[in-house]
Amino acid sequence: MCSGGSENPYERVFSQLNTGVQNEVRPMFDESYNPYENIPMNVPRGRGAGKRPADDLFAQLIRAQTRDYMTRFAPVERDLTGMITRTGTTSLPDDLMRTGDAITTAAENAAGQQRRRLERFGLTGNTDIGQDNTYISSLVGGFNDAIDRDRDRRSALIGGVGNVSSTSRARTKGMGGY
Amino acid sequence: MCFGGGGSEPEELESKRAIAEQAAIQLKNVGETFVPLENQFIADQYRRFDDSSYENAMGRAATVASGAYENRMRQLNPAMFARGIDPSSQAFIDSSEALTKAQGRGVGLIAADAGLTNTDAAFQGLSNVVRVGQGLQADIMEGNIDRLNTNMQLAEQMADRDFAKNAATANIFGSIGGAATAYGMNRRMG
Numbered sequence: 001m002c003s004g005g006s007e008n009p010y011e012r013v014f015s016q017l018n019t020g021v022q023n024e025v026r027p028m029f030d031e032s033y034n035p036y037e038n039i040p041m042n043v044p045r046g047r048g049a050g051k052r053p054a055d056d057l058f059a060q061l062i063r064a065q066t067r068d069y070m071t072r073f074a075p076v077e078r079d080l081t082g083m084i085t086r087t088g089t090t091s092l093p094d095d096l097m098r099t100g101d102a103i104t105t106a107a108e109n110a111a112g113q114q115r116r117r118l119e120r121f122g123l124t125g126n127t128d129i130g131q132d133n134t135y136i137s138s139l140v141g142g143f144n145d146a147i148d149r150d151r152d153r154r155s156a157l158i159g160g161v162g163n164v165s166s167t168s169r170a171r172t173k174g175m176g177g178y
Numbered sequence: 179m180c181f182g183g184g185g186s187e188p189e190e191l192e193s194k195r196a197i198a199e200q201a202a203i204q205l206k207n208v209g210e211t212f213v214p215l216e217n218q219f220i221a222d223q224y225r226r227f228d229d230s231s232y233e234n235a236m237g238r239a240a241t242v243a244s245g246a247y248e249n250r251m252r253q254l255n256p257a258m259f260a261r262g263i264d265p266s267s268q269a270f271i272d273s274s275e276a277l278t279k280a281q282g283r284g285v286g287l288i289a290a291d292a293g294l295t296n297t298d299a300a301f302q303g304l305s306n307v308v309r310v311g312q313g314l315q316a317d318i319m320e321g322n323i324d325r326l327n328t329n330m331q332l333a334e335q336m337a338d339r340d341f342a343k344n345a346a347t348a349n350i351f352g353s354i355g356g357a358a359t360a361y362g363m364n365r366r367m368g
Contacts, residue, residue, distance in 0.1 A: 030217075031214065031217040031218055031221055032214065032217070033213075033217060034209045034210065034213050034214070035209060035213065036205050036206055036208060036209025036210075036213065037206075037209055037210075039202055039205060039206060039209075040202060041199060041202045041203050041206055042199055042202075043195040043198050043199055052190055053190065053195065053198075054190045054194045054195040054197070054198040055190070055198075057198040057199070057201075057202055058198050058201065060202075061198075061201055061202055061205055064205065065205070068213075069311055072216070072217070072220065072311065073307065073308065073310070073311025073312075074311070076220065076304060076307045076308060076311065077308050077311065079304070080301075080304045080305065080308060083301075089301070091227075091297050091300075091301075094297075095293065095294055095297055098232060098236070098290065098293040099290040099293065099294070102236055102240070102286050102287075102289035102290040102293060103283075103286030103287065103289075103290055104286070105286070105289075106240065106281075106282045106283070106284075106285040106286030106289060107279075107282040107283070107286060108282075109282065109285070110278045110279060110281050110282025110285070111278075111282065113278055113281075114274065114275055114278040114279075117274060117278070118271065118274075121265045121266055122266070123266055123271065125271060125275060132279065134279040134280070134282065134283050135279070135282065135283070137283075138282075138283040138286055138287060141287065142286065142287055142290045145287075145290070145291070145294065146290070146294055149294050149297075149298065153297070153298060153301055156301075156305075157301060157305065160305045160308070160309075
């Protein structure tokens with residue numbers, strides 16, 4: 001496993017998977033995993049070499065590449081496509097929450113600054129951000145922006161993943177190749 | 179018609195064996211040299227979704243945006259005093275309050291934008307992992323410094339616009355800009 005302790009998000013995500021999935025994706029979470037460490041580098045010669053040893057070696061290399069793809073990359077593909085929803089991506093709720101928090105915190109800080117500024121002159125002002133149109137319109141604008149960008153992200157992902165899937169389809173029809 | 183048969187199959191060409199060995203050596207090198215880097219890259223993309231990644235990006239953006247507004251605020255009060263504007267006057271309070279609200283809005287939206295940009299970067303990173311896996315060319319990714327520079331430019335533009343839009347301060351800021359230019363010119367000419 002990668003190092004970093006219990007706070008490591010990599011390990012946290014991994015620990016939330018069930019055992020079967022953990023076994024499947026374990027190498028992806030292991031940064032030292034090398035899918036090519038055991039491939040032979042020489043074509044066998046002599047009696048036990050087989051009829052077409054070079055072809056056999058090529059076949060071993062292709063299988064190693066396929067294993068590598070299935071182990072390190074296919075889980076990420078599944079993970080990424082699983083994040084696409086009907087309207088955007090699964091990150092939208094968190095994005096909205098972060099947007100709201102950022103705008104509210106900034107508005108509260110600004111209101112606090114203004115109150116202290118006025119107090120220096122012995123004045124008081126209305127610093128309740130709940131009734132403040134600037135704050136409300138910022139929230140609405142921020143939320144709209146988050147939703148629009150999430151929608152854009154969905155389109156980009158579908159376009160990107162779509163291109164990838166057409167590449168895979170082309171390969172299986174013999175139109176492409178590794 | 180018969181051509182005989184029963185003879186042994188022709189041996190593979192030595193050049194084909196050499197090519198197979200070359201491919202094996204290259205793949206082994208990829209495994210030793212590039213696979214660890216790819217693994218780190220995959221891990222880094224997943225870490226982008228972590229809270230700390232958002233906190234860093236949004237915190238930096240908020241600091242930069244606050245700086246852009248506070249620099250202008252620091253210039254505003256002395257300039258208003260110098261013009262003899264009473265700090266307890268409603269005009270002063272309204273102007274100061276409007277600008278502080280603009281600051282709150284600017285800082286909040288820029289910090290929120292930094293969070294959304296981090297999500298974009300995380301998804302782009304995972305898409306790049308997929309592209310690498312498919313043997314496609316990965317997209318060029320904008321780095322953290324580039325993103326911060328974009329936030330900084332955005333903050334400066336927003337602050338400029340907010341202060342220029344405020345009718346009470348527009349003239350004062352014109353004067354400050356003129357004074358600064360004059361000061362710079364005097365230094366150069368002196």
